[in-house]
Amino acid sequence: MRSHRDVADVLRLTATGVSDYEVTRRTGVPRSTVHRWRTVGSPSSPSTPCPVCANGDPPPPDAYAYLLGLYLGDGWIGAHPREVHRLNIYLDASYPGIVEACATAMESVRPGQQADRHPHPSSNMVIVRLYSQHWPCLFRQHGPGKKHERPIALVPWQTAIVDAEPEALLRGLIHSDGCRIMNRASTEKKTYFYSRYQFSNRSHDIHNIFRDACDRVGVDWRPSGQYTTSVSRRASVAKLDKFIGPKA
Structure with missing residues (x-):
């Protein structure tokens, strides 16, 4: 002891x-x-009760919605001894601001614990990780196999959070599987450049979650290829710029 x-x-x-x-x-x-x-937690700083299975305090809606977006994009949950699970979010090391925002969101959702930032051994990525017994409760989309090979649907309490914080969800989805680019369009007389957001994912269910959130904030979207949803209208790009903007 x-x-x-x-x-x-x-x-x-x-x-x-x-x-x-x-x-x-x-x-x-x-x-x-x-x-x-x-x-996992120390003897003097036990993990907070699970808000789902132990009727603990609900997670901060904005932090949870953002983390949900990151998880749906590039996250997975692995099992460890003593019924502990580790949430892993894979992020581009070129954007340290997103790495820190992810770690902060994890620590807000499971207070009293510290997230790791682990460099990937063979690519320019950082794996942000945090252990908890309750990640499968908090992310009910967890399951065997790849996300695009199985149904992905939000449960009612997740939908309530997403309805309240659609901007945070969209920010997480774009930070994980999206980008803001300059698109080029040419005519006989002139070449135009305009900003565009793209969200790419192989899961049609996750695309629908992204598109529903866009609808909630009044952002026009359209399919762009089999696995991409684009936001190109100037007014809609301007709306996303207010709470997302270029990655950093």
Whole structure:
């Protein structure tokens, strides 16, 4: 049984970004224990109750809707020992602002725990990760196989959050599987350039979730190829620019 002083020292160091190895060197607490306290929770900072299966406080709607968008785009949940699960969101390392926004959203949805930012070993990506027993409760779309090979539908309490925070959901979807580009159109007399948002995903159900959110905020969209939804009208692009804009 570790003392409250040990726990406090470990949490203080990990909160400042010190590695597990260095925390062990400074405190004498085994590295496996440091890792468990940082990711799953420490004895003095237990994980908050699940808002779904344990009637805990509901997650912040804006943070949850944003994280839901990221999860539907490039996230998956893996099982670990002791009924703990790890939410993994894969993000482009070229956009550190999105990486930090993802980590902040995770920590807001499961307060008291710290998200990892783990560089991908073979590509220019960062995997943002956080452990919790309750990720499958919070993301009911979790299941075996690829998302585009199985039905994806929101449950009623998720729909209520998305109805309240469609902008946050769209921001998460675009930050994961979307982009804002300059499109080119030419006529005999002139070449035009205009801004355009594109959302690309192989799941038709996830496209419908994206399109429904666009409808809620008054954004016109249209299919553009088998796996892409585009927003090209100037007024609609301007609406998305107010809460999304270029990636950073």
